Amino acid sequence: MTHPPRILVVAGEASGDSHAAELVAALQARRPDLTFFGMGGSRLAARGVELLFDAREVSVMGITEVLPRIPRILQIMKGLAQAAAERRPDVAILVDIPDFNLRLAEKLKALGVPVAYYVSPMIWAWRRGRVRTIKRLVDRMLCILPFEEDFYRDAGVSARYVGSPVVEQVPAPATPTEFRERLGLNRDAPTLALLPGSRMSEIRRLLPSMVDAAKRLSAERPGLQVVVPVAPTIPREEVVSRFEGSGLSPVLVEGRAPEVVGASDAAVVASGTAVLEAGLMQRPLVVVYRVSLISYLVGRLMLKVAFVSLVNLLAGRRVVPELLQGEMTPERIAEEVRRVWTPGAPRDEMLKGLAEMRGRLGETGAATRAAEAVLELLPPRPV
Numbered sequence: 133m134t135h136p137p138r139i140l141v142v143a144g145e146a147s148g149d150s151h152a153a154e155l156v157a158a159l160q161a162r163r164p165d166l167t168f169f170g171m172g173g174s175r176l177a178a179r180g181v182e183l184l185f186d187a188r189e190v191s192v193m194g195i196t197e198v199l200p201r202i203p204r205i206l207q208i209m210k211g212l213a214q215a216a217a218e219r220r221p222d223v224a225i226l227v228d229i230p231d232f233n234l235r236l237a238e239k240l241k242a243l244g245v246p247v248a249y250y251v252s253p254m255i256w257a258w259r260r261g262r263v264r265t266i267k268r269l270v271d272r273m274l275c276i277l278p279f280e281e282d283f284y285r286d287a288g289v290s291a292r293y294v295g296s297p298v299v300e301q302v303p304a305p306a307t308p309t310e311f312r313e314r315l316g317l318n319r320d321a322p323t324l325a326l327l328p329g330s331r332m333s334e335i336r337r338l339l340p341s342m343v344d345a346a347k348r349l350s351a352e353r354p355g356l357q358v359v360v361p362v363a364p365t366i367p368r369e370e371v372v373s374r375f376e377g378s379g380l381s382p383v384l385v386e387g388r389a390p391e392v393v394g395a396s397d398a399a400v401v402a403s404g405t406a407v408l409e410a411g412l413m414q415r416p417l418v419v420v421y422r423v424s425l426i427s428y429l430v431g432r433l434m435l436k437v438a439f440v441s442l443v444n445l446l447a448g449r450r451v452v453p454e455l456l457q458g459e460m461t462p463e464r465i466a467e468e469v470r471r472v473w474t475p476g477a478p479r480d481e482m483l484k485g486l487a488e489m490r491g492r493l494g495e496t497g498a499a500t501r502a503a504e505a506v507l508e509l510l511p512p513r514p515v
Contacts, residue, residue: 137163137510140221140245141170141181142212142236144229145191146330146363147405149173151251151276151297151499152227156181158503163510169219171212174364184215188365190232191331205232213239220245223509227251234262237269246509250274250502252284252291263287271509274502277446278492292505295498298405299490302390302412311395315385321357324349324469325396325415326382327389327406330363332370334402337422339374342400344462347378349469358382359396361389393417398469403440403454411443411452411486416472416479418465419443419454443485446492451485 139159143152153175159166160179169182171190177183185208190201209232216224216239223246226233230253237247249270253262266273266289273291275281276298284291303311312319324346328339350356360382362371368384375382385392389406393399393413401410403421410417419441439445443452453468455461472479 136165136167137222138219139166139168139506140212140216140219140224140240141168141172141176141227142224142229142233143170143172143176143227144187144232146173146365148228148251149175149187150301152176152225153179153181154297154499155225155227155250155502155506158499159506162503162507169215169221171208184211190229191365209236209239212236213243216240216243216245222246222511223248223506225250225506228253230262234265234269241269246271248272248274248502248506248509251276252280263289272505274505276498277442278494279446292501293494294501294505295495296408296493297498298408298412299493300496300498302409303394305414306394308395308397308415311391315359315383315388315391315395317359317383317395318355318357321355322353323357323359323396325392325399325401325410326358326360327393327399327401327410328360328371329402329404329406330365332366333423335366335370335374338402338420338460339371341422341460341462341465342420343375343378343380345400345465345469346380348462348466350380352470356380359385359392361385361387361392363387363389398473400465400469403456405442407452408442408446412490414483414486414490416469416482417443417452418468418472419452420460420465421454421456422460423457443489447485447489449485451482451489 141152143149149172156179171185171187172183173187190205224240226249228251240247247270252275273284273289275291275293276296278293281291281293309319326342328335346358358380362368362384390409390413393410393415396415399410399417401407401417403419407419441454444450455464472482
């Protein structure tokens, strides 16, 4: 008797865990006989995936942050490869975290395990040479940005644009007042959202400047309500401590970042997936980011695109301001927020650009289309 098909799933940080869990749910709906094991977070665990390792152990960013963790990361990779050798999965779904997953794909290829890769590495932005590695190791690249499919196909990779999972993960459009009521906020107060990221290094590097900018804006807007969604990876006191002495009393919300943006008049957002989520909420926003100097210098040498934020990349032009490294000062952040806070040409222009960007992502149903592509890699069902 043949065993039910086994699928190895490997996801990294919170957004990858969320995308992977939706894909697993779509696969379970089509093939209830499938079994899953691998690495992920709470959402994959909730779908019944047997987690051999916790994703948080590999969720680090930037050269200086990664180095001390390398021995443990290699240990986890070896553990996953060993589990694949013992259990012989029928297919592997690798989600994001390219530095980890492409090395793991090498080991899976040697075992003859077909690889579906969900959420493409941004190799079109930097390290384009990686496309040759991907062509060799990945059987199906499932893209979540529309321009990626052509990029891969031109390089001979079997790729498919399945849609952006973020489109259906953000709440339906509603007025700021409705979102404020849902979150228990003051419905009439001017509201600024601060999204400092989901890593401790981001809280340390970005939040103090955001707080300082908010302090400047509150002097001009009496009763300003500052709202911060706190990622599950961040202890609340780390956020609270950075407001000490500012005279501001932020409202902290557990997660729910898109709703917090929806409740705002304007938002300041750390570069990353959160920018796309925030952009889909159709509120004015300012993108900020700062990494260690060495990470920045290496990144600048390798970057092949004009923008860092997905909103601007998808629009093909500068829709939202990007304040990076030395430009990310409290003065500049406050100045950019002021420019789009009230109705007028700059705000209208930005909102128009955000609506255009939303249109480019197409329909909902990314997980369903991704599931269909993964099923094509499974051996046919016994009759």
